[in-house]
Amino acid sequence: MKKLGASFVKAGSILYLTLACAIVLPGFWGLHCYTVTSGSMEPSIPIGSAVYVKACSFERIKVGQVVTFTLAGSALTVTHRVVSVDQHKRCLRTQGDANEEMDAFWVDESMLVGVVMLTVKGFGRLLLFLGTVKGRVSACLTGLFLFATAEWEENAEHGEGKSIVRKRNR
Numbered sequence: 001m002k003k004l005g006a007s008f009v010k011a012g013s014i015l016y017l018t019l020a021c022a023i024v025l026p027g028f029w030g031l032h033c034y035t036v037t038s039g040s041m042e043p044s045i046p047i048g049s050a051v052y053v054k055a056c057s058f059e060r061i062k063v064g065q066v067v068t069f070t071l072a073g074s075a076l077t078v079t080h081r082v083v084s085v086d087q088h089k090r091c092l093r094t095q096g097d098a099n100e101e102m103d104a105f106w107v108d109e110s111m112l113v114g115v116v117m118l119t120v121k122g123f124g125r126l127l128l129f130l131g132t133v134k135g136r137v138s139a140c141l142t143g144l145f146l147f148a149t150a151e152w153e154e155n156a157e158h159g160e161g162k163s164i165v166r167k168r169n170r
Helices: 002-029 123-130 133-157
Strands: 031-035 050-054 066-070 077-086 091-095 112-120
Touching: 002 031, 002 123, 002 133, 031 112, 031 123, 050 066, 050 123, 066 091, 123 133
Parallel strands: none
Antiparallel strands: 031 050, 050 112, 066 077, 066 112, 077 091
16 A cells, blocks of 8 residues: 555656646747637647747748737737738738638737647646646645655655654653
């Protein structure tokens, strides 16, 4: 039973660290993570997916690439496929894979966030949860629980978990 508990703690710790790395490390390579919250790119990018986006120069954008951009005058981001590029006007036309028509607006170069480099199905749901107070508290408590349990297992394994009470001589 003790070995099963230790295995659970190790597996949980590995999963916890893997998720932490998946959230933090991409930033070192210039990748920014966004969560897909609509079905406009289904089935290629399902709702709840995380997309890792890398900034690139406008000249490198090609028809068929999936890009993320901000809506004019808004902080909202959209991830759609490029259907045409106007290098002279420095703008794009985009369309969601599930949409029958192109987007009604041009994506100006200043709106472009970057090109989607990686998509992880379902991971965006976790990112949305971790963006809430409840999610951050849950992540911290999970980390503390795994750390405390690992320490307890380590101490129990070396006999340090026993309480020794000594009487003082008077």
